[in-house]
Amino acid sequence: MAPRTVPVDEWQPVCRIIELEVDRGVTALVHGQAIAIFRTGDDTVYALGNHDPFARAAVGGIAKGIVGRRGDVPFVASPAHKHGFDLRTGRCLDDSHVSVPAYAVKVVEGVVMIGHRCA
Template structure:
């Protein structure tokens, strides 16, 4: 049971300097397509790259527009413009819908993606 260490739990994906502000990129992390965003305040977020409102996977959430609603950073899906909270993955327009959100940390300039966050009510 002790075979899994923190190195395996955190997957390096890129250097933070490679991420454009308020733009998304996609990476394969823990076998899942993950959308990664760096906001203007230099915070990095990671969400599942599937738009639950799109019938076809056209670009995914990583191609969406990043913005803010008050204090909430969000990405608007490219197909239907539904806004998803970058911190939690919850849809701001339909509270019954969410995409997975993942833990993120930056160590020595490298973006590391961890496991899926559990949604707190």
């Protein structure tokens, strides 16, 4: 699924890509929402809502999860219950009825820009 186009003024700069550790998540407040941002080994950057839908309490959110791959699917495992979430779409790989929001991302001149929710 292709992300929807976000008008230029709706992109929020967050950080430089070189500031993101590979396969580690960080949290940023973007458009009033806590967003988990991930950089993978191929320098692709993903952004998901930082809420773990399976956790009963705040445990640091999705950003604290373990990043990996299932076949060709990049994912993050939730820190509390280890459910995998597709970094591209936010869909849970272990329960098709659950997902977290995915956000449009682009890198412009080394700066990570987050757009609005796309899935």
